[in-house]
Amino acid sequence: LSSACESIRSTNGRNLSLHCHMMYGLLEERKENILTLSDVMSAGKDNDDYFIPYKREDILDVFHSLYSTGLISVLKSEDKVWVVVNKGILLTEVNGILFAPETFKQHVDIASNTGIVSVSGLTRLFPEYDPKILICFLKNMELCQQMNPSFLTVTNLHQLAVEEEKEGGTEKRGETLLFFPCLLSTDRPDEMTSQLYQFGWCLQCTSKHHFFPPRYFHVLSLRLAYKMALPQEDDNLNHYCTFWKNGLYWFNGHGVGSLVEIVDESQCVLVMMSCEKGYSDNMVSLRRDVIGEVMSVYKESCPSLEVKELVIDPKELAYPVNTPKERTTYSVKAVLSAVVEQ
Template structure:
């Protein structure tokens, strides 16, 4: 397991976190030092627990990426890369220092609130077998939350495919009435398969059907803030083509 994540300085330049252009110098020693520049990130050395104020948050949406094999788990590298991507791409920079982000960061999670009224939490839970995403928004900002969760889910899935594609996983939505935080074991809450939800929407079915054949939850009650008329633009897809779900 890697104890740190090494960053290519060009990553920060691409995200406009540091200046891309520097003054040219004819000093060969300076040029050599610039080429050998290394940026190291050590989130695994953090020992601080979840901030107490996180437990007072009230969330309106919950989604998770759950390992399906008993001995599978998300490696430390996954959270290292994911937290960097989320912090640098979505959390606001602090005034005067773009490398410092306006977010709470602890050993297995991070939280940020953006300027569009949406709060987001991403956490590795269930003994590292699950990536939890929870979101909340201010009144009348539900559309902003839907827009952002598409990006967050997309980032979670993108890093998963790059870092640990051999893991067998399933995507789940947590029942909106079962979002009391903290959620240490999402699979023990009432959850719904994203694949089943997409299948129902694609077939224009209003209800899910339970595995025993009984009537399940109404789809609109699971995704109350989302328009179900255009399945290709559904936030649960995270920007992916619905074909990846075999629908």
């Protein structure tokens, strides 16, 4: 118990309840790294050294308090709850293999160039883990999104998967799939360069030593795709989303095309939009939402980066824009200050 209390004190400055100390002591004493809620409740009943709440709701409250300190991870799937005592073990054994670079001996080519991984493929790679736990863990870290196979038909991922099958890849039709943007290795499609854009904005690192980490774009692209790009079931003809290794593009069915891309050697997030005649109001509304999401993920995942917001001169929106800082740009902060002064 003293070890558990010391861990809590060194990790979190605020006081936690005695139940939290007792619970963490009980979890540390167990040899398993992943426990179900039932496992914990049974262990509490059989152990006289640690007293923990009896009610499910009270135990979940204790889990939440410990989770908020970063000491444990809590995974939920429907009515099942798991506690991960040491997240580092999962990160090493799962993420360390899934996302290992090609030059590492741990590297496995599980997603080819599509970023799509079948649940059965994940199970074969990690037979010691319940696939539901793996999916919850990876989704909880916002590294993947579960996809219905029918959604592939409204993205370029469908064609990539078909091409992979023709080349001898694994058949994935009819199976639950996971999409990992970080495992997508496809280059920017040629058709992107033919788009004409009316608006350009970017979030630029101001230090040459700062870069947007890979996970930033993984999280951002998933949020944009599933909030704004991919359609609802009754609207599947109005949207089409194109992914590549450092960007995505979608048309919203209401006259506006949107592109978000990591450029300038990962030092800049680029947002560009095209607008059909008569749909300018839609573009204004959508760009507010997209830029808001870009900023939200930045503040959550890499707030220590020093950045500035820039608007690209409308006359210099010829795409691709690989280095926005070489175009004529205007500081959003300076523009807003000038407007206020007037």
